[in-house]
Amino acid sequence: MRLVVHNMLQCHVKGCDSNNFPLRLFDVELEIHEIEFNPQFLQSLLPKLDWNAFISTANQIGITSLPQALPEEIDEDFLKNLHRILFETHIMQGKMVCSNCSHEYPIKEGIPNMLLNEEEAEEEAEVEAEVETEAEED
Amino acid sequence: MRLKELESSLQDVAVFDKPKFKLEQYCTSPHLAARMLFTAHSNYDDIESKTVADFGCGCGILSYNLxxxxxxxxxxxxxxxxxxxxxxxxxxxxxxxxxxxxxxxDNVDTIVMNPPFGTKNNKGIDMIFLKKALEIATTSVYSLHKSSTREYILKKAQAWNVECEVLAELKFDVPMMYKFHKKKSVDINVDFLRFEKKE
Structure with missing residues:
Protein backbone atom coordinates (compact mmCIF):
# COMPACT_ATOMS: atom_id res chain seq x y z
CA MET A 1 0.00 0.00 0.00
CA ARG A 2 1.32 3.38 -0.97
CA LEU A 3 0.60 6.61 0.90
CA VAL A 4 -1.39 7.89 -2.07
CA VAL A 5 -3.89 5.10 -1.40
CA HIS A 6 -3.74 5.46 2.38
CA ASN A 7 -4.94 9.03 1.80
CA MET A 8 -8.22 7.59 0.50
CA LEU A 9 -8.89 5.05 3.25
CA GLN A 10 -11.30 5.91 6.02
CA CYS A 11 -12.79 3.85 8.83
CA HIS A 12 -16.23 2.59 7.81
CA VAL A 13 -17.36 0.81 10.96
CA LYS A 14 -21.08 1.37 11.49
CA GLY A 15 -21.65 4.55 13.48
CA CYS A 16 -18.02 5.68 13.32
CA ASP A 17 -18.63 9.00 11.59
CA SER A 18 -16.15 11.50 12.95
CA ASN A 19 -12.40 11.65 13.46
CA ASN A 20 -12.18 8.45 11.39
CA PHE A 21 -9.56 9.75 8.95
CA PRO A 22 -6.63 9.39 8.50
CA LEU A 23 -6.12 5.89 9.86
CA ARG A 24 -3.00 5.81 12.02
CA LEU A 25 -0.21 3.50 10.98
CA PHE A 26 1.56 1.12 13.35
CA ASP A 27 4.27 -1.55 13.13
CA VAL A 28 4.97 -0.79 9.50
CA GLU A 29 7.54 -2.45 7.26
CA LEU A 30 8.48 -0.30 4.31
CA GLU A 31 9.92 -1.10 0.92
CA ILE A 32 10.98 1.24 -1.84
CA HIS A 33 10.03 0.27 -5.40
CA GLU A 34 11.37 2.76 -7.90
CA ILE A 35 9.12 3.86 -10.73
CA GLU A 36 9.34 6.42 -13.49
CA PHE A 37 8.99 10.05 -12.39
CA ASN A 38 5.91 11.64 -13.94
CA PRO A 39 5.74 15.26 -12.68
CA GLN A 40 2.59 16.07 -14.67
CA PHE A 41 0.57 13.24 -13.19
CA LEU A 42 1.90 14.04 -9.72
CA GLN A 43 0.87 17.69 -10.03
CA SER A 44 -2.58 16.76 -11.23
CA LEU A 45 -2.96 14.63 -8.14
CA LEU A 46 -1.89 17.27 -5.61
CA PRO A 47 -5.21 19.14 -5.35
CA LYS A 48 -6.97 15.85 -4.51
CA LEU A 49 -4.58 14.94 -1.73
CA ASP A 50 -5.51 15.73 1.87
CA TRP A 51 -2.19 17.33 2.73
CA ASN A 52 -2.61 17.42 6.51
CA ALA A 53 -3.52 13.75 6.62
CA PHE A 54 -0.60 12.94 4.35
CA ILE A 55 1.91 14.87 6.50
CA SER A 56 0.78 13.35 9.77
CA THR A 57 0.87 9.86 8.24
CA ALA A 58 4.32 10.40 6.76
CA ASN A 59 5.51 11.55 10.21
CA GLN A 60 4.15 8.36 11.77
CA ILE A 61 6.40 6.28 9.57
CA GLY A 62 9.45 8.46 10.12
CA ILE A 63 9.32 10.69 7.04
CA THR A 64 9.88 14.25 8.19
CA SER A 65 11.16 15.94 5.04
CA LEU A 66 7.81 17.45 4.02
CA PRO A 67 6.60 21.00 4.74
CA GLN A 68 3.57 21.50 6.99
CA ALA A 69 1.68 23.15 4.14
CA LEU A 70 1.82 22.58 0.42
CA PRO A 71 4.23 25.27 -0.87
CA GLU A 72 2.90 27.80 -3.35
CA GLU A 73 5.85 27.45 -5.66
CA ILE A 74 6.60 23.88 -6.52
CA ASP A 75 10.04 23.02 -7.87
CA GLU A 76 11.38 19.78 -9.26
CA ASP A 77 13.26 18.77 -6.10
CA PHE A 78 10.08 19.04 -4.12
CA LEU A 79 8.19 16.94 -6.65
CA LYS A 80 10.93 14.31 -6.69
CA ASN A 81 10.80 13.99 -2.93
CA LEU A 82 7.03 13.77 -3.08
CA HIS A 83 7.25 11.15 -5.83
CA ARG A 84 9.47 9.03 -3.61
CA ILE A 85 7.14 9.31 -0.61
CA LEU A 86 3.78 9.01 -2.36
CA PHE A 87 4.52 6.61 -5.19
CA GLU A 88 7.69 4.66 -4.36
CA THR A 89 7.28 3.99 -0.65
CA HIS A 90 5.23 0.85 -0.04
CA ILE A 91 3.88 -0.24 3.31
CA MET A 92 4.24 -3.99 3.10
CA GLN A 93 3.13 -5.02 6.60
CA GLY A 94 1.56 -3.30 9.56
CA LYS A 95 -1.81 -2.07 10.66
CA MET A 96 -4.03 0.98 10.43
CA VAL A 97 -5.97 2.06 13.50
CA CYS A 98 -8.98 4.37 13.61
CA SER A 99 -8.45 7.30 16.00
CA ASN A 100 -12.15 7.34 16.82
CA CYS A 101 -13.26 3.73 17.34
CA SER A 102 -9.83 2.01 17.51
CA HIS A 103 -10.79 -0.51 14.83
CA GLU A 104 -7.68 -2.15 13.36
CA TYR A 105 -7.27 -2.75 9.65
CA PRO A 106 -4.31 -5.04 8.94
CA ILE A 107 -1.89 -4.58 6.04
CA LYS A 108 -0.42 -7.84 4.72
CA GLU A 109 1.84 -8.38 1.72
CA GLY A 110 1.26 -4.75 0.82
CA ILE A 111 -2.54 -5.04 0.73
CA PRO A 112 -4.73 -3.13 3.21
CA ASN A 113 -7.64 -5.19 4.51
CA MET A 114 -10.76 -3.02 4.83
CA LEU A 115 -13.15 -5.93 5.38
CA LEU A 116 -15.42 -5.75 8.41
CA ASN A 117 -17.47 -8.50 9.97
CA GLU A 118 -21.25 -8.30 9.66
CA GLU A 119 -21.93 -6.56 12.97
CA GLU A 120 -19.35 -3.88 12.31
CA ALA A 121 -20.45 -3.03 8.80
CA GLU A 122 -23.10 -0.57 7.74
CA GLU A 123 -26.33 -1.88 6.31
CA GLU A 124 -25.81 -3.64 3.05
CA ALA A 125 -26.72 -1.63 -0.01
CA GLU A 126 -30.27 -2.40 -0.92
CA VAL A 127 -30.48 -5.18 -3.44
CA GLU A 128 -33.00 -4.18 -6.02
CA ALA A 129 -35.34 -7.07 -6.49
CA GLU A 130 -36.67 -5.79 -9.78
CA VAL A 131 -33.43 -6.62 -11.58
CA GLU A 132 -34.17 -9.13 -14.25
CA THR A 133 -31.35 -11.56 -14.42
CA GLU A 134 -31.76 -14.64 -16.47
CA ALA A 135 -31.27 -17.95 -14.78
CA GLU A 136 -28.02 -19.36 -16.00
CA GLU A 137 -27.74 -22.85 -17.37
CA ASP A 138 -26.05 -24.59 -14.51
CA MET B 1 0.08 -0.83 -29.09
CA ARG B 2 -2.40 -2.45 -31.46
CA LEU B 3 -5.45 -4.36 -30.27
CA LYS B 4 -4.12 -7.72 -31.44
CA GLU B 5 -0.82 -7.16 -29.66
CA LEU B 6 -2.61 -6.22 -26.48
CA GLU B 7 -4.82 -9.29 -26.67
CA SER B 8 -1.93 -11.62 -27.31
CA SER B 9 0.17 -10.07 -24.55
CA LEU B 10 -2.69 -10.63 -22.09
CA GLN B 11 -2.70 -14.39 -22.82
CA ASP B 12 -0.13 -14.90 -20.07
CA VAL B 13 -2.24 -13.45 -17.28
CA ALA B 14 -2.58 -16.14 -14.61
CA VAL B 15 -6.12 -17.23 -13.71
CA PHE B 16 -7.82 -18.43 -10.51
CA ASP B 17 -6.36 -21.59 -8.91
CA LYS B 18 -9.60 -22.45 -7.16
CA PRO B 19 -12.42 -20.21 -8.39
CA LYS B 20 -15.07 -19.49 -5.77
CA PHE B 21 -18.55 -20.29 -6.97
CA LYS B 22 -20.31 -17.85 -4.63
CA LEU B 23 -18.21 -14.95 -5.85
CA GLU B 24 -18.84 -15.81 -9.51
CA GLN B 25 -15.13 -15.91 -10.19
CA TYR B 26 -14.99 -16.21 -13.93
CA CYS B 27 -11.96 -14.61 -15.50
CA THR B 28 -12.43 -11.97 -18.13
CA SER B 29 -10.85 -13.46 -21.26
CA PRO B 30 -7.84 -11.73 -22.83
CA HIS B 31 -10.10 -11.17 -25.85
CA LEU B 32 -12.68 -9.18 -23.85
CA ALA B 33 -10.18 -7.46 -21.57
CA ALA B 34 -8.11 -6.25 -24.52
CA ARG B 35 -11.20 -4.84 -26.25
CA MET B 36 -12.35 -3.01 -23.12
CA LEU B 37 -9.00 -1.41 -22.35
CA PHE B 38 -8.21 -0.67 -25.99
CA THR B 39 -11.56 1.04 -26.60
CA ALA B 40 -11.36 3.08 -23.39
CA HIS B 41 -7.87 4.20 -24.34
CA SER B 42 -7.99 4.74 -28.09
CA ASN B 43 -11.57 5.94 -28.58
CA TYR B 44 -12.08 7.93 -25.40
CA ASP B 45 -8.62 8.62 -23.92
CA ASP B 46 -9.84 7.45 -20.52
CA ILE B 47 -6.79 5.40 -19.46
CA GLU B 48 -3.38 7.01 -19.93
CA SER B 49 -2.47 9.61 -17.28
CA LYS B 50 -5.81 8.94 -15.63
CA THR B 51 -6.56 7.28 -12.30
CA VAL B 52 -8.28 4.06 -13.28
CA ALA B 53 -9.91 1.67 -10.83
CA ASP B 54 -11.05 -1.93 -11.29
CA PHE B 55 -13.96 -2.98 -9.06
CA GLY B 56 -13.99 -6.71 -8.34
CA CYS B 57 -10.63 -7.14 -10.04
CA GLY B 58 -10.29 -10.91 -9.65
CA CYS B 59 -7.04 -11.89 -11.34
CA GLY B 60 -6.37 -8.30 -12.34
CA ILE B 61 -6.55 -8.57 -16.12
CA LEU B 62 -8.31 -5.16 -16.30
CA SER B 63 -6.32 -3.51 -13.52
CA TYR B 64 -4.34 -0.36 -14.23
CA ASN B 65 -3.93 1.83 -11.09
CA LEU B 66 -6.30 0.75 -8.35
CA ASP B 106 -13.24 12.61 -7.03
CA ASN B 107 -10.03 10.60 -6.71
CA VAL B 108 -10.81 8.19 -9.53
CA ASP B 109 -11.37 9.26 -13.14
CA THR B 110 -12.29 6.02 -14.85
CA ILE B 111 -13.57 2.65 -13.67
CA VAL B 112 -13.16 -0.43 -15.85
CA MET B 113 -14.78 -3.53 -14.43
CA ASN B 114 -16.34 -6.90 -15.03
CA PRO B 115 -18.71 -7.12 -12.07
CA PRO B 116 -20.35 -10.33 -10.86
CA PHE B 117 -23.48 -10.87 -12.94
CA GLY B 118 -25.62 -11.58 -9.91
CA THR B 119 -26.78 -15.06 -10.82
CA LYS B 120 -25.64 -16.96 -7.73
CA ASN B 121 -27.97 -15.97 -4.88
CA ASN B 122 -26.61 -12.47 -5.14
CA LYS B 123 -29.19 -10.99 -7.45
CA GLY B 124 -28.69 -7.29 -8.03
CA ILE B 125 -24.99 -7.23 -7.10
CA ASP B 126 -24.15 -6.11 -10.65
CA MET B 127 -26.27 -3.01 -10.08
CA ILE B 128 -24.70 -2.34 -6.67
CA PHE B 129 -21.26 -2.39 -8.32
CA LEU B 130 -22.47 -0.16 -11.13
CA LYS B 131 -24.12 2.37 -8.85
CA LYS B 132 -21.04 2.61 -6.66
CA ALA B 133 -18.76 2.92 -9.68
CA LEU B 134 -20.90 5.77 -11.02
CA GLU B 135 -20.83 7.53 -7.66
CA ILE B 136 -17.06 7.43 -7.59
CA ALA B 137 -15.76 7.86 -11.14
CA THR B 138 -15.47 11.49 -12.21
CA THR B 139 -15.57 10.74 -15.94
CA SER B 140 -16.67 7.32 -17.07
CA VAL B 141 -17.37 3.71 -16.22
CA TYR B 142 -16.79 0.74 -18.53
CA SER B 143 -18.57 -2.43 -17.55
CA LEU B 144 -19.84 -5.81 -18.75
CA HIS B 145 -23.45 -6.80 -18.14
CA LYS B 146 -25.68 -9.57 -19.38
CA SER B 147 -27.45 -8.42 -22.53
CA SER B 148 -30.72 -9.63 -21.03
CA THR B 149 -30.51 -6.76 -18.50
CA ARG B 150 -29.90 -4.06 -21.14
CA GLU B 151 -33.32 -2.42 -21.05
CA TYR B 152 -33.27 -2.32 -17.28
CA ILE B 153 -29.80 -0.79 -17.18
CA LEU B 154 -30.64 1.84 -19.79
CA LYS B 155 -33.65 2.83 -17.72
CA LYS B 156 -31.55 2.99 -14.55
CA ALA B 157 -28.88 5.07 -16.29
CA GLN B 158 -31.55 7.58 -17.20
CA ALA B 159 -32.81 7.66 -13.62
CA TRP B 160 -29.25 8.18 -12.35
CA ASN B 161 -28.70 10.92 -14.91
CA VAL B 162 -25.77 9.30 -16.70
CA GLU B 163 -25.27 8.61 -20.39
CA CYS B 164 -25.11 4.95 -21.29
CA GLU B 165 -23.85 3.62 -24.58
CA VAL B 166 -23.78 -0.01 -25.70
CA LEU B 167 -20.33 -0.26 -27.28
CA ALA B 168 -20.58 -3.90 -28.28
CA GLU B 169 -22.48 -7.11 -27.73
CA LEU B 170 -20.07 -9.86 -26.96
CA LYS B 171 -20.05 -13.51 -26.11
CA PHE B 172 -18.76 -14.29 -22.66
CA ASP B 173 -17.44 -17.77 -22.75
CA VAL B 174 -17.81 -19.24 -19.29
CA PRO B 175 -15.58 -22.30 -19.26
CA MET B 176 -16.39 -25.36 -17.24
CA MET B 177 -14.75 -24.48 -13.97
CA TYR B 178 -17.19 -25.79 -11.47
CA LYS B 179 -18.50 -29.28 -10.86
CA PHE B 180 -22.11 -28.35 -11.58
CA HIS B 181 -21.34 -27.24 -15.11
CA LYS B 182 -22.46 -30.04 -17.41
CA LYS B 183 -21.39 -28.48 -20.67
CA LYS B 184 -17.80 -27.74 -21.54
CA SER B 185 -18.55 -24.06 -21.70
CA VAL B 186 -21.55 -21.77 -21.86
CA ASP B 187 -21.77 -18.65 -23.96
CA ILE B 188 -23.57 -15.76 -22.32
CA ASN B 189 -24.46 -12.67 -24.33
CA VAL B 190 -22.84 -9.71 -22.67
CA ASP B 191 -23.03 -5.99 -23.35
CA PHE B 192 -19.91 -3.89 -23.17
CA LEU B 193 -21.28 -0.63 -21.80
CA ARG B 194 -19.80 2.82 -21.36
CA PHE B 195 -21.34 5.23 -18.90
CA GLU B 196 -20.48 8.89 -18.85
CA LYS B 197 -21.28 11.34 -16.12
CA LYS B 198 -23.33 14.34 -17.24
CA GLU B 199 -21.97 17.67 -16.06
Missing amino acids: ALDIDSSALCIAQKNCSNYDVDVDFVLTDLTLDPLRRWT
Whole structure:
Protein backbone atom coordinates (compact mmCIF):
# COMPACT_ATOMS: atom_id res chain seq x y z
CA MET A 1 0.00 0.00 0.00
CA ARG A 2 1.32 3.38 -0.97
CA LEU A 3 0.60 6.61 0.90
CA VAL A 4 -1.39 7.89 -2.07
CA VAL A 5 -3.89 5.10 -1.40
CA HIS A 6 -3.74 5.46 2.38
CA ASN A 7 -4.94 9.03 1.80
CA MET A 8 -8.22 7.59 0.50
CA LEU A 9 -8.89 5.05 3.25
CA GLN A 10 -11.30 5.91 6.02
CA CYS A 11 -12.79 3.85 8.83
CA HIS A 12 -16.23 2.59 7.81
CA VAL A 13 -17.36 0.81 10.96
CA LYS A 14 -21.08 1.37 11.49
CA GLY A 15 -21.65 4.55 13.48
CA CYS A 16 -18.02 5.68 13.32
CA ASP A 17 -18.63 9.00 11.59
CA SER A 18 -16.15 11.50 12.95
CA ASN A 19 -12.40 11.65 13.46
CA ASN A 20 -12.18 8.45 11.39
CA PHE A 21 -9.56 9.75 8.95
CA PRO A 22 -6.63 9.39 8.50
CA LEU A 23 -6.12 5.89 9.86
CA ARG A 24 -3.00 5.81 12.02
CA LEU A 25 -0.21 3.50 10.98
CA PHE A 26 1.56 1.12 13.35
CA ASP A 27 4.27 -1.55 13.13
CA VAL A 28 4.97 -0.79 9.50
CA GLU A 29 7.54 -2.45 7.26
CA LEU A 30 8.48 -0.30 4.31
CA GLU A 31 9.92 -1.10 0.92
CA ILE A 32 10.98 1.24 -1.84
CA HIS A 33 10.03 0.27 -5.40
CA GLU A 34 11.37 2.76 -7.90
CA ILE A 35 9.12 3.86 -10.73
CA GLU A 36 9.34 6.42 -13.49
CA PHE A 37 8.99 10.05 -12.39
CA ASN A 38 5.91 11.64 -13.94
CA PRO A 39 5.74 15.26 -12.68
CA GLN A 40 2.59 16.07 -14.67
CA PHE A 41 0.57 13.24 -13.19
CA LEU A 42 1.90 14.04 -9.72
CA GLN A 43 0.87 17.69 -10.03
CA SER A 44 -2.58 16.76 -11.23
CA LEU A 45 -2.96 14.63 -8.14
CA LEU A 46 -1.89 17.27 -5.61
CA PRO A 47 -5.21 19.14 -5.35
CA LYS A 48 -6.97 15.85 -4.51
CA LEU A 49 -4.58 14.94 -1.73
CA ASP A 50 -5.51 15.73 1.87
CA TRP A 51 -2.19 17.33 2.73
CA ASN A 52 -2.61 17.42 6.51
CA ALA A 53 -3.52 13.75 6.62
CA PHE A 54 -0.60 12.94 4.35
CA ILE A 55 1.91 14.87 6.50
CA SER A 56 0.78 13.35 9.77
CA THR A 57 0.87 9.86 8.24
CA ALA A 58 4.32 10.40 6.76
CA ASN A 59 5.51 11.55 10.21
CA GLN A 60 4.15 8.36 11.77
CA ILE A 61 6.40 6.28 9.57
CA GLY A 62 9.45 8.46 10.12
CA ILE A 63 9.32 10.69 7.04
CA THR A 64 9.88 14.25 8.19
CA SER A 65 11.16 15.94 5.04
CA LEU A 66 7.81 17.45 4.02
CA PRO A 67 6.60 21.00 4.74
CA GLN A 68 3.57 21.50 6.99
CA ALA A 69 1.68 23.15 4.14
CA LEU A 70 1.82 22.58 0.42
CA PRO A 71 4.23 25.27 -0.87
CA GLU A 72 2.90 27.80 -3.35
CA GLU A 73 5.85 27.45 -5.66
CA ILE A 74 6.60 23.88 -6.52
CA ASP A 75 10.04 23.02 -7.87
CA GLU A 76 11.38 19.78 -9.26
CA ASP A 77 13.26 18.77 -6.10
CA PHE A 78 10.08 19.04 -4.12
CA LEU A 79 8.19 16.94 -6.65
CA LYS A 80 10.93 14.31 -6.69
CA ASN A 81 10.80 13.99 -2.93
CA LEU A 82 7.03 13.77 -3.08
CA HIS A 83 7.25 11.15 -5.83
CA ARG A 84 9.47 9.03 -3.61
CA ILE A 85 7.14 9.31 -0.61
CA LEU A 86 3.78 9.01 -2.36
CA PHE A 87 4.52 6.61 -5.19
CA GLU A 88 7.69 4.66 -4.36
CA THR A 89 7.28 3.99 -0.65
CA HIS A 90 5.23 0.85 -0.04
CA ILE A 91 3.88 -0.24 3.31
CA MET A 92 4.24 -3.99 3.10
CA GLN A 93 3.13 -5.02 6.60
CA GLY A 94 1.56 -3.30 9.56
CA LYS A 95 -1.81 -2.07 10.66
CA MET A 96 -4.03 0.98 10.43
CA VAL A 97 -5.97 2.06 13.50
CA CYS A 98 -8.98 4.37 13.61
CA SER A 99 -8.45 7.30 16.00
CA ASN A 100 -12.15 7.34 16.82
CA CYS A 101 -13.26 3.73 17.34
CA SER A 102 -9.83 2.01 17.51
CA HIS A 103 -10.79 -0.51 14.83
CA GLU A 104 -7.68 -2.15 13.36
CA TYR A 105 -7.27 -2.75 9.65
CA PRO A 106 -4.31 -5.04 8.94
CA ILE A 107 -1.89 -4.58 6.04
CA LYS A 108 -0.42 -7.84 4.72
CA GLU A 109 1.84 -8.38 1.72
CA GLY A 110 1.26 -4.75 0.82
CA ILE A 111 -2.54 -5.04 0.73
CA PRO A 112 -4.73 -3.13 3.21
CA ASN A 113 -7.64 -5.19 4.51
CA MET A 114 -10.76 -3.02 4.83
CA LEU A 115 -13.15 -5.93 5.38
CA LEU A 116 -15.42 -5.75 8.41
CA ASN A 117 -17.47 -8.50 9.97
CA GLU A 118 -21.25 -8.30 9.66
CA GLU A 119 -21.93 -6.56 12.97
CA GLU A 120 -19.35 -3.88 12.31
CA ALA A 121 -20.45 -3.03 8.80
CA GLU A 122 -23.10 -0.57 7.74
CA GLU A 123 -26.33 -1.88 6.31
CA GLU A 124 -25.81 -3.64 3.05
CA ALA A 125 -26.72 -1.63 -0.01
CA GLU A 126 -30.27 -2.40 -0.92
CA VAL A 127 -30.48 -5.18 -3.44
CA GLU A 128 -33.00 -4.18 -6.02
CA ALA A 129 -35.34 -7.07 -6.49
CA GLU A 130 -36.67 -5.79 -9.78
CA VAL A 131 -33.43 -6.62 -11.58
CA GLU A 132 -34.17 -9.13 -14.25
CA THR A 133 -31.35 -11.56 -14.42
CA GLU A 134 -31.76 -14.64 -16.47
CA ALA A 135 -31.27 -17.95 -14.78
CA GLU A 136 -28.02 -19.36 -16.00
CA GLU A 137 -27.74 -22.85 -17.37
CA ASP A 138 -26.05 -24.59 -14.51
CA MET B 1 0.08 -0.83 -29.09
CA ARG B 2 -2.40 -2.45 -31.46
CA LEU B 3 -5.45 -4.36 -30.27
CA LYS B 4 -4.12 -7.72 -31.44
CA GLU B 5 -0.82 -7.16 -29.66
CA LEU B 6 -2.61 -6.22 -26.48
CA GLU B 7 -4.82 -9.29 -26.67
CA SER B 8 -1.93 -11.62 -27.31
CA SER B 9 0.17 -10.07 -24.55
CA LEU B 10 -2.69 -10.63 -22.09
CA GLN B 11 -2.70 -14.39 -22.82
CA ASP B 12 -0.13 -14.90 -20.07
CA VAL B 13 -2.24 -13.45 -17.28
CA ALA B 14 -2.58 -16.14 -14.61
CA VAL B 15 -6.12 -17.23 -13.71
CA PHE B 16 -7.82 -18.43 -10.51
CA ASP B 17 -6.36 -21.59 -8.91
CA LYS B 18 -9.60 -22.45 -7.16
CA PRO B 19 -12.42 -20.21 -8.39
CA LYS B 20 -15.07 -19.49 -5.77
CA PHE B 21 -18.55 -20.29 -6.97
CA LYS B 22 -20.31 -17.85 -4.63
CA LEU B 23 -18.21 -14.95 -5.85
CA GLU B 24 -18.84 -15.81 -9.51
CA GLN B 25 -15.13 -15.91 -10.19
CA TYR B 26 -14.99 -16.21 -13.93
CA CYS B 27 -11.96 -14.61 -15.50
CA THR B 28 -12.43 -11.97 -18.13
CA SER B 29 -10.85 -13.46 -21.26
CA PRO B 30 -7.84 -11.73 -22.83
CA HIS B 31 -10.10 -11.17 -25.85
CA LEU B 32 -12.68 -9.18 -23.85
CA ALA B 33 -10.18 -7.46 -21.57
CA ALA B 34 -8.11 -6.25 -24.52
CA ARG B 35 -11.20 -4.84 -26.25
CA MET B 36 -12.35 -3.01 -23.12
CA LEU B 37 -9.00 -1.41 -22.35
CA PHE B 38 -8.21 -0.67 -25.99
CA THR B 39 -11.56 1.04 -26.60
CA ALA B 40 -11.36 3.08 -23.39
CA HIS B 41 -7.87 4.20 -24.34
CA SER B 42 -7.99 4.74 -28.09
CA ASN B 43 -11.57 5.94 -28.58
CA TYR B 44 -12.08 7.93 -25.40
CA ASP B 45 -8.62 8.62 -23.92
CA ASP B 46 -9.84 7.45 -20.52
CA ILE B 47 -6.79 5.40 -19.46
CA GLU B 48 -3.38 7.01 -19.93
CA SER B 49 -2.47 9.61 -17.28
CA LYS B 50 -5.81 8.94 -15.63
CA THR B 51 -6.56 7.28 -12.30
CA VAL B 52 -8.28 4.06 -13.28
CA ALA B 53 -9.91 1.67 -10.83
CA ASP B 54 -11.05 -1.93 -11.29
CA PHE B 55 -13.96 -2.98 -9.06
CA GLY B 56 -13.99 -6.71 -8.34
CA CYS B 57 -10.63 -7.14 -10.04
CA GLY B 58 -10.29 -10.91 -9.65
CA CYS B 59 -7.04 -11.89 -11.34
CA GLY B 60 -6.37 -8.30 -12.34
CA ILE B 61 -6.55 -8.57 -16.12
CA LEU B 62 -8.31 -5.16 -16.30
CA SER B 63 -6.32 -3.51 -13.52
CA TYR B 64 -4.34 -0.36 -14.23
CA ASN B 65 -3.93 1.83 -11.09
CA LEU B 66 -6.30 0.75 -8.35
CA ALA B 67 -7.88 -2.66 -7.92
CA LEU B 68 -10.40 -3.77 -5.31
CA ASP B 69 -11.66 -7.23 -4.52
CA ILE B 70 -13.30 -9.09 -1.63
CA ASP B 71 -11.10 -12.17 -2.02
CA SER B 72 -7.53 -12.09 -0.75
CA SER B 73 -6.46 -15.10 -2.81
CA ALA B 74 -7.67 -13.37 -5.98
CA LEU B 75 -5.72 -10.24 -5.01
CA CYS B 76 -2.65 -12.37 -4.48
CA ILE B 77 -2.87 -13.68 -8.06
CA ALA B 78 -3.65 -10.18 -9.37
CA GLN B 79 -0.64 -8.80 -7.53
CA LYS B 80 1.65 -11.36 -9.18
CA ASN B 81 0.12 -10.71 -12.59
CA CYS B 82 0.58 -6.95 -12.33
CA SER B 83 4.12 -7.36 -11.15
CA ASN B 84 4.89 -9.72 -14.08
CA TYR B 85 3.49 -7.10 -16.46
CA ASP B 86 5.29 -4.26 -14.70
CA VAL B 87 2.05 -2.40 -13.99
CA ASP B 88 1.97 -0.39 -10.74
CA VAL B 89 -1.36 -1.26 -9.21
CA ASP B 90 -2.51 -0.55 -5.66
CA PHE B 91 -4.74 -3.28 -4.27
CA VAL B 92 -7.36 -2.96 -1.56
CA LEU B 93 -9.15 -5.88 0.06
CA THR B 94 -12.70 -4.73 0.65
CA ASP B 95 -16.37 -5.56 0.19
CA LEU B 96 -17.73 -3.18 -2.43
CA THR B 97 -21.30 -3.79 -1.30
CA LEU B 98 -20.48 -2.60 2.24
CA ASP B 99 -17.58 -0.17 2.00
CA PRO B 100 -18.92 3.32 1.22
CA LEU B 101 -15.49 4.38 -0.15
CA ARG B 102 -16.34 7.94 0.85
CA ARG B 103 -12.93 9.41 0.17
CA TRP B 104 -12.64 7.73 -3.22
CA THR B 105 -15.10 10.14 -4.80
CA ASP B 106 -13.24 12.61 -7.03
CA ASN B 107 -10.03 10.60 -6.71
CA VAL B 108 -10.81 8.19 -9.53
CA ASP B 109 -11.37 9.26 -13.14
CA THR B 110 -12.29 6.02 -14.85
CA ILE B 111 -13.57 2.65 -13.67
CA VAL B 112 -13.16 -0.43 -15.85
CA MET B 113 -14.78 -3.53 -14.43
CA ASN B 114 -16.34 -6.90 -15.03
CA PRO B 115 -18.71 -7.12 -12.07
CA PRO B 116 -20.35 -10.33 -10.86
CA PHE B 117 -23.48 -10.87 -12.94
CA GLY B 118 -25.62 -11.58 -9.91
CA THR B 119 -26.78 -15.06 -10.82
CA LYS B 120 -25.64 -16.96 -7.73
CA ASN B 121 -27.97 -15.97 -4.88
CA ASN B 122 -26.61 -12.47 -5.14
CA LYS B 123 -29.19 -10.99 -7.45
CA GLY B 124 -28.69 -7.29 -8.03
CA ILE B 125 -24.99 -7.23 -7.10
CA ASP B 126 -24.15 -6.11 -10.65
CA MET B 127 -26.27 -3.01 -10.08
CA ILE B 128 -24.70 -2.34 -6.67
CA PHE B 129 -21.26 -2.39 -8.32
CA LEU B 130 -22.47 -0.16 -11.13
CA LYS B 131 -24.12 2.37 -8.85
CA LYS B 132 -21.04 2.61 -6.66
CA ALA B 133 -18.76 2.92 -9.68
CA LEU B 134 -20.90 5.77 -11.02
CA GLU B 135 -20.83 7.53 -7.66
CA ILE B 136 -17.06 7.43 -7.59
CA ALA B 137 -15.76 7.86 -11.14
CA THR B 138 -15.47 11.49 -12.21
CA THR B 139 -15.57 10.74 -15.94
CA SER B 140 -16.67 7.32 -17.07
CA VAL B 141 -17.37 3.71 -16.22
CA TYR B 142 -16.79 0.74 -18.53
CA SER B 143 -18.57 -2.43 -17.55
CA LEU B 144 -19.84 -5.81 -18.75
CA HIS B 145 -23.45 -6.80 -18.14
CA LYS B 146 -25.68 -9.57 -19.38
CA SER B 147 -27.45 -8.42 -22.53
CA SER B 148 -30.72 -9.63 -21.03
CA THR B 149 -30.51 -6.76 -18.50
CA ARG B 150 -29.90 -4.06 -21.14
CA GLU B 151 -33.32 -2.42 -21.05
CA TYR B 152 -33.27 -2.32 -17.28
CA ILE B 153 -29.80 -0.79 -17.18
CA LEU B 154 -30.64 1.84 -19.79
CA LYS B 155 -33.65 2.83 -17.72
CA LYS B 156 -31.55 2.99 -14.55
CA ALA B 157 -28.88 5.07 -16.29
CA GLN B 158 -31.55 7.58 -17.20
CA ALA B 159 -32.81 7.66 -13.62
CA TRP B 160 -29.25 8.18 -12.35
CA ASN B 161 -28.70 10.92 -14.91
CA VAL B 162 -25.77 9.30 -16.70
CA GLU B 163 -25.27 8.61 -20.39
CA CYS B 164 -25.11 4.95 -21.29
CA GLU B 165 -23.85 3.62 -24.58
CA VAL B 166 -23.78 -0.01 -25.70
CA LEU B 167 -20.33 -0.26 -27.28
CA ALA B 168 -20.58 -3.90 -28.28
CA GLU B 169 -22.48 -7.11 -27.73
CA LEU B 170 -20.07 -9.86 -26.96
CA LYS B 171 -20.05 -13.51 -26.11
CA PHE B 172 -18.76 -14.29 -22.66
CA ASP B 173 -17.44 -17.77 -22.75
CA VAL B 174 -17.81 -19.24 -19.29
CA PRO B 175 -15.58 -22.30 -19.26
CA MET B 176 -16.39 -25.36 -17.24
CA MET B 177 -14.75 -24.48 -13.97
CA TYR B 178 -17.19 -25.79 -11.47
CA LYS B 179 -18.50 -29.28 -10.86
CA PHE B 180 -22.11 -28.35 -11.58
CA HIS B 181 -21.34 -27.24 -15.11
CA LYS B 182 -22.46 -30.04 -17.41
CA LYS B 183 -21.39 -28.48 -20.67
CA LYS B 184 -17.80 -27.74 -21.54
CA SER B 185 -18.55 -24.06 -21.70
CA VAL B 186 -21.55 -21.77 -21.86
CA ASP B 187 -21.77 -18.65 -23.96
CA ILE B 188 -23.57 -15.76 -22.32
CA ASN B 189 -24.46 -12.67 -24.33
CA VAL B 190 -22.84 -9.71 -22.67
CA ASP B 191 -23.03 -5.99 -23.35
CA PHE B 192 -19.91 -3.89 -23.17
CA LEU B 193 -21.28 -0.63 -21.80
CA ARG B 194 -19.80 2.82 -21.36
CA PHE B 195 -21.34 5.23 -18.90
CA GLU B 196 -20.48 8.89 -18.85
CA LYS B 197 -21.28 11.34 -16.12
CA LYS B 198 -23.33 14.34 -17.24
CA GLU B 199 -21.97 17.67 -16.06
